[in-house]
Amino acid sequence: MAKIAYILLCHKDPDAIIMQAERLTVAGDYMAIHFDARAKPEHFKKIKDALSDNPNVTFARKRIKCGWGTWSLVQASLYAVQAAVENFPRATHFYMLSGDCMAIKTAEYAHKFLDENDKDFIESFDYFESDWIKTGWKEERLVYRHFFNERTQKKRFYAAYNLQQRLGLKRDIPHDIQVMIGSQWWCLRRRTVEWILDFTRQRRDVMRFFRTTWIPDETFFQTLVRHLIPEDEIEARTLTFLMFSDYGMPVTFHNDHYDLLLAQDFLFARKISPEAKELKARLGRLYAAHDVGFQISNEGTSLYKFLTGRGRMGRRFSMRFWETESSLGRERELLIVVCKKWHVAKRLLEQIRHVANVPTIDYLFNEESTPLPDLGGIQTSLEKRTRHRRALMRMLFEYYNTDRLVICMDSSNLDLMNDFYSDRSVSRLLEIDCHFSDEYLTGHAHRVGLAGERTPKATLERLLPTIRNDMNHESDLIRDAGFSRYQRIRETATAEENAPKLAEFLSISWDQGLRLAQTDHLFSD
Known part of the structure; x- marks a missing residue:
């Protein structure tokens, strides 16, 4: 029977992390936590003290400071994965979570689902051929070296990029690697995770390459899984239900979304609003429940697009001339x-x-x-x-x-x-x-x-x-x-x-x- 080791990257709200760890381990699953080294030391101490007696919880052996778009997020994930592999030999699957995620199915349902689907679940699409990146940089993320955090060191980030561009300092992608891209919320089998850890030790050239790419949490695991695992053993989807607005911001779920979330063909959902206390309480009780039936309708994404579209003014009905010089003909x-x-x-x-x-x-x-x-x-x-x-x-x-x-x-x-x-x-x-x-x-x-x-x-x-x-x-x-x-x-x-x-x-x-x-x-x- 499947047993899941949850890989939790977090940086705030120690009380919520403690509750999440207790909820997800009560059914016999595991959790490995990486708590951002930038966070308050007293918060980390509170988490460790509260969970010290829980044998199904472990912590990454090293904590690092994490920054959006940088290698630190991948390194933190690897530290937590390594801790989970070493401490939980009975874990069959490793599931990446954030502090904003909550289960929308029971542990019973999740275990049965993974038993029946012997695959790795990870979005993994061709980096250059797919349209996963809608706007902004594409090739630039890979062929130039990014040493600075774009959000906290913006001037240095773009100065380094502009200098490399002027000097023509493009680099090659490792010749045997096909770069893939997708969501960072994955669920991988134990064999896959062990092969990835072996790969990180053997292929220092690939590790050097990804350490200075931009937003590597969207490419590193996605590329390595596709490189190491046969295609028919990969399901190119995430098991975490998440949606994005037209502005690229994650959609937040609230108290009245309970029925909608349970009806989606996913195991977790992200992001749950911090103010949605009723929703959190109901979902918190759900994971350990037994004999719960789920009516999967899976209309969440299309329903969201429909309802938000109705709320907009203008409705994009202005005239568009694709062929300004063409006419059907005056007499027609x-x-x-x-x-x-x-x-x-x-x-x-x-x-x-x-x-x-x-x-x-x-x-x-x-x-x-x-x-x-x-x-x-x-x-x-x-x-x-x-x-x-x-x-x-x-x-x-x-x-x-x-x-x-x-x-x-x-x-x-x-x-x-x-x-x-x-x-x-x-x-x-x-x-x-x-x-x-x-x-x-x-x-x-x-x-x-x-x-x-x-x-x-x-x-x-x-x-x-x-x-x-x-x-x-x-x-x-x-x-x-x-x-x-x-x-x-x-x-x-x-x-x-x-x-x-x-x-x-x-x-x-x-x-x-x-x-x-x-x-x-x-x-x-």
Whole structure:
């Protein structure tokens, strides 16, 4: 059965560290602690005194001063790992934690999970090929030597970098090493950890290289694991649930996040707010509990992005011109059908093909699978279609040899509507106003990843009003945009009331518009 040695790097809040150590060792697991040498000596003494009688707790044999972005964080981890290996021979796994982490599963669940998954869990992506680094330095982190702490010795840090750059003092990466990158929160098997420790003793050249790289805690273990362990024994993910805001700051969890955290497919979560005392108490009791069932829905990240996105003003709906010199053509008409219920719009387009004899295309900017002709590759992905939207539409007009074309869009695509309306061509817009039942909204939440099959009912009940308001808000924005040649049909209206709107939109007769409005089961879910 799996037994975990937790590797805890910490620098403050001795009471919380003591509680964390006691909680995680009560079920038979272990902990090795490195307490930052910069911290108050009395705090370290308090921790050692409180845990001195706990045989499942040990301390790194040497304490060093740690600084963000420097080798000291990796060295502190190695000291704690070494202490854990020497003192806990029965430990099968080594799990990196911070003082802000808390278990969101029971020890029983964690042990069973690790027994059933004989792999190393560590984010490990190609440093140069992946997009793990979104902004800022990339190659510079490795090929230049970084001797100073960027946060506490900023002038020296950048002076040393600028000097090396001017003198052309780039260095080579060790020839047999493929540098990898990922989160520093990993869980490794004992064999892997022992091989890493052996490697650090044998490959002094690699150690010298990483000691002067920048932010090595994101590359050192990630690189060595991939270098030493077969790929099929590595799961390139962390078992610690963490999210980042648009500004690169870790998202903090509070008292009302308990159910959401337990529903995620992770063993720990970071960061727990220091003020979330109720959440800490509930999670603290959880680890030692038995026979607890977990309903994994795993919608945390997508739900966070959705809810924070709703809270922003502006919503990034300003016009964007990817091709400022392009136009669909002054004599052409683009007819846009907008509907949140895609199946409703698709039924209408099927009828338009027969009644109005106009080429139609479904949600080409929303569904990758929308059938499109081969247009030289521009149609192969949603990203390409959106980026080259006008060129794509010009090619479709030419492919169908027509000056009138009907397409579908989701109501969230206001930026696309704005862009096409700003073109020299004529754009017409038909919005389909549908009723959204709770059942439909629940299905929508599942389809877009805001909820999973096992999301608690209470969570869904809190979420549905937000989704409903969001859909209504999208519709309001479309009407507030003041588009010319805009028509709107409603599910609650009669066929006779919707017929003239359809006729006006498609430039067809009232009778033809009535045929479209009378489409069988047009609004059915």
